[in-house]
Amino acid sequence: MRTQVAIIGAGPSGLLLGQLLHKAGIDNIIIERQSGDYVLGRIRAGILEQITVDLLAEAGVGERVKTDGTVHHSIELVFSGKRHAIDVHGLTGGKVVTAYGQTEVTRDLMDARSAAGLPTVYSAANVTVNDFDTDHPVVRYEKDGQTHEVTCDFIAGCDGFHGVCRASVPEGAITEYEKVYPFGWLGVLADVPPVSTHAIVYANSERGFGLCSMRSLTRSRYYVQCPIDDKVEAWSDDRFWDELRRRLDPDMAERMVTGPSIEKSIAPLRSFVAEPMRFGRLFLAGDAAHIVPPTGAKGLNLAASDVKYLSSAFIDHYIEKSSAGIDNYSQQALARVWRAERFSWWLTSLMHQFPDTAGFGQKVQEAELDYLVNSEALSRSLAENYVGLPLDFDVGLPLDFGRR
Template sequence: MRTTVAVIGAGPAGLLLARLLDNAGIGNVVLESRDRAYVEQRQRAGILEHGTAEALRAAGAGERMDREGLPHDGIELRFDRRRHRVDLPALTGGKYVTVYAQTEVCKDLIALRLADGGPLLFEAEALAVEGAETAAPRVRYRHGGREEVLECDYVVGCDGYWGVAREAVPQALSRVSERTYPFAWLGILADVPPSHDELVYARHDRGFALLSMRTPVLTRAYLQVPAGTDAADWSDTEIWDELDRRLETDDPAWRLARGPVTAKSVTPLRAHVHEPMRHGRLFLAGDAAHIVPPTGAKGLNLAVGDVVTFARALTRLRDTGDPGLLDAYSDTCLRRVWQAERFSCAMTALLHRAPDATPFDDRLQLAGLDRITAVRSAETDLAEGYTGFPLD
C-alpha cells in the first residue's frame, strides 16, 4: 500500500491530522494499534484551549463540540480557605476554554473519517519506521495477523511516548529534557453533577486537589498522592473525605456533592521534551515528542498545535513548492512546547506540596497565589497561558 502521509496513531492528534490532510486533498493512511472501542473509551484530557476549539471548527469537526461541550469563562483558585475567580475572557481579549472530553473528540473525528471513506486501520500495530532519512520512508505494521508495508512520502508519529516513531530517531541526534515528580494524581469519575460550574484548582497543606467535570451530570476530580500509589488502596469514602478537606473554604454556601465513583486511576506527573521533532521525513507530534504535567491542561492542545503546523507546512509545499514551513516544523512547534512546559511546571509548583516541603516553601506558594489575586499582570499571565498559546 502507498500513500503520501503515513499517520501512526488514531488519538486526537492523528485523527485531526488525517482530517486536515483530507480537507487539503493530501492522501494519508492512519494506523492504530488498538481497536475502535478502546480509542473511543480511553479517558484522557477534557479541556480544549480556545485555539484547539477553533481548529476543530475550521476542520469541520466542531458541530457536536459546539452543541454538547461546556464553554468555560473562568477557573477558580482556592487556597488558605479563600476563593478567587480568574475571568479568562476579561484578561485575554475574549478567549475561553471548552470542557469536551478527548474521547468525544476522537468519536467525532472517527465518524467523519469513516464517512469520508479514508483509510483508518484499527488493530494495525506499527512495528518500525524505516528509511526516514530517505525520500521514500516506509512503515512496517501488523494487521489481520499479517505483516504489511505502508510506503509513503512522509511519516507523522502520533503514537505516544512508547510508540515506534520516537524510537526511529537516532539517539546520537536526540536531545531529551525531562523531570519526574515525586507525586501523582488520583483521578475519579463520579455519577454526580459537578459541585461548581467551573474548574476549581486548590492548594492545600495536605496536597493539591482539582474539581472538574466531563458533562453537567458527570464529575471528574483529582487528588495529589505519592508517586506509585495504587488507586485500589483508596476507598470511595476516603476520596470524597479528602476532597472535602482540600477544597475547604470559608464560604458557607459551598458544598461538595458526592456520588457513586465509576472509575479510578492514577496518573504519574512528569515533563519530557524530545528534540528535534523531525528526522528526515519523520515528524513527531503529541506525546511522541513531549509530555507536560497535567496541571496546565496542555497535552492534547499541544498535540493539536503540532498537527496543525504540519498540515499547513505540507500544504504550502504542495501549493508553492516552498519547503520553508516544513523545514521549520521542529523549531516552530518547540517554541510553543517550551512555553507550555514553562506554564505547566509553574502551575504544578504553585499548587502541589512537595514531600519535603518546609514552612518557607508553603509561604512562597501562598505569596505566589496572593500575587495572582492582587496584581492584574500576574493574573493575566495565568489566563493567557491557560487559554492557550497561538497555534502559529
Template sequence: MRTQVAIVGAGPAGLLLSHLLHTRGIDSVVLESRDRSYVERRQRAGLLEQGTADILRDSGVGGRLDREGLVHEGLELRFGGAGHRIPLTELTGRTVTVYAQTEIVKDLIAERLSAGGDLRFESEVVAVDPSAPSVTFRKDGRTHTLDCDVIAGCDGFHGVCRPAVPTLRTFERDYPYGWLGILADVPPSTDELIYCHHERGFALHSLRSPTISRLYLQVPHDEDIARWPDERIWEELSTRFAVDSGWRLKDGQILEKGITPMRSFVAEPMRHDRLFLAGDAAHIVPPTGAKGLNLAVSDVTMLAEALVEMAEIGSEALLDSYSDNCLKRAWRAEHFSYWMTTLLHTDPSENAFGRRLRLSHLDYVVSSRAAATTLAENYVGFPL
C-alpha cells in the same frame, strides 16, 4: 501499498492530521495498534484552548462540540479557606471549553470513516524508515509495508517513531506526586474549574457534563489505588476543598478511578528526514496546565499546513521550520505546566519556608491584575 502521508497512531493528533489533510486533498493512511472500541473509550484530558476549539470548528468537526461543550470564562484558585476567581475572558478576550478528548476522538473517527478515510485499527507498527519513507506493520498475522512521502509519528510516548530519530536529545523531570483521578456520576459542584492548594495536597474539581464530574487528588507518585476506597476519596476531597463560605462538595457513585504519575518531557528535534513527531511522541506535560491535547492539536495543525505547502507549491520551507516552531510553543507550555504544578502542589520534601513562599506567590497571583493576566493568557492558549 502507498499513500502520501503515513500516520502512526489514531489518537486525536493522528486523526486530526488525517482530517486536515483530507480537507486539502492530501491522502493519508492511519495505523493504530488498538481496536476501535479501545481507542474510543480512552479517558484523557478534556479542556480545550480557544484556538483548539476554533480549529475543530473551522475544519468541520465542531458540531457536537458546540452542542455539548461547556464554555468557561474563568477559573477559581482556592487556598487558605477561600476561593479567588481568575476572569479569563475579561483578561484575555478568550475562553476555554470543557469537552472530553474521548468525544473528540469519536467525532474524528466518525468523520474520517464517513469521508472514506483509511483507518486501520489493530495494525501494529513495528518499524519506520525515515529516509526511504515507509512503515512496516502487522495485521491479521501478516506483515505489510506502506510506502509514503512522509511519516507522521503520532503514536504517543511509548510508540516506535521517536526511537527512530537518531540525533534525539531528551529533557525530562519526574515529580514526587501523582494524581488520583475519579469520574463520578454526580452533577458538578461548581460552574468553573477549581484549582485548590491545601496543606494536605492539591485537588482539582473539573467537569465532564452537567451530570458527570471529574475530580483529582494529589497522592504520592507510587501510591496504591487499593488504599483509596470511595469513602476515603470523598472525605479527602471535601477536606481539601473546604472553604469558610459554607460551600459543600456533592458526592455520588464513582464510575472510574486511577492514579496517574506526573512527568515533564521534551524530545528535540521533532523531525528526522521524512519523519515528523507530533503530540505525546515529542513532549509530555503534567496535566495541571491542561496543555497536552492542545499541544498535539497545534503540532498537527502546523504539520498539515507545511504538508499542504509542499504539495501545492513544492516548497519545504514550513517543513524545515516545523520542529523549531513546535518546540518554541512546547517549551512555553512546559514552563507554564511546571509553574502551575509546583505552585499548587505540596512538595513532601519542602520545609516551612518554601511552603510560606508558595502561599505568598498564590496571594500575589490573585491580588495583582498583571500576575492574573499572565496565568490567564497562558491558560487560554496563544494563537498559532
C-alpha cells in the same frame, strides 16, 4: 499500498491531522496498534483552548463541541481555605476555554473519518517505520497474520510517549529533557454534577493539591495529589470524597455532590520534551514529542497546535510547492511547546505539596498565590497562558507561517 502521508497513531492528534489533510486533498492512512474501542475508551483531558476548538471546526468536526461543550470564562484558585476567581475572559480580551472530554473529541474525529471512508488500520501489530532518512519512507505492520507495507512521502509520528516513531530515531540524533515529579494524581470520574459549572477549580492546601473539573453538566472529573507509590485499591470512593473536601474551601466542600466512581486511576506527573521533532521525512507530534503535567491542561492542546503546524507544512509542500513549512516545523512547534512546559511546571510547582514544602515552603506558596490573585499583571499572565498562546508568535520565522 501507496499514500502521501502515513500517520502512526489514531489518538486525537493523528485523527485530527488525517482530517485536516483530507480536507486539503492530501492522501493519508492511519495505522494504530490498539483497537478502536481501546482508543475510544481512554480517559484523558477535557479542557480545550480556543485554538483547538477552531481547529476542530476547520476539520469539519466542530458541531458537537459547540453544542455540548461548556464554555468557561474563569478559573478559581483555592488557598488558605478561601476561593478566588481569575476572570480569564476579561483579562484576555474575550478568550475562553471549553470543557469537552478528549473521548468526545476522539469520537467526533473517528466518526468523520469513517463517514469519509478514509483508510484506518486498527490492531496493527509490529509496526515499524523505515527509510525515513531517504525520499521513500516505508511503514510495515502485521494484520491478520499477514505483513503489509505502505510506501509514502512522509511519516507523521502521532503514536504517543511509548510509540515506535520516536524510538526509531537513531541514537544521538535526538536530545531528551525530562523532569519527574515526586507525586501522582488520583483521578475519579463520576456521574455527578460538577461542583462548579463555570470554572475549573485548583486547590492548594497543606494536605496537597486538589482539582475539580468536568466532562459535562452531569459528569465530573476530580483529582487529588497522592504519593507516587499509592495503590488505587487503597482509595475507596468515600476516602477520596472525604480527602477532596478537606482540600477545598468550606462552601464548595459543603455543596459538592458525590457518587460512585465509574473510573479511578493514578497518573504519575512528568515534564518531557524531545528535540528536534523532525528527522528527515519523519515528524513527531503530540505525546510522541512532549509530555506536560496535566496541571495546566496543555497536553491535548499542544498536540493540536503541533498538528496545525504540521498540516500547514504538508499543505505548503503539496499545494504551494514550498519546503518552508517542513523546514521550520520543529522550530515553530518547539517554541510553543517550551512555553507551555514552562507554564505547566510553574503552576504545578505553585499548587502542589513537594517534600520540602511543609512550613516555610507552604507559606511562600500562599504568599505567591495571594500576590497572583491581587496583581492584575500576574493574573493576566496566568490567564493568557491558560487560554493558550497564539500560534504565530515571533520565533524568527516568516510571519505567515502557521496561519494557514
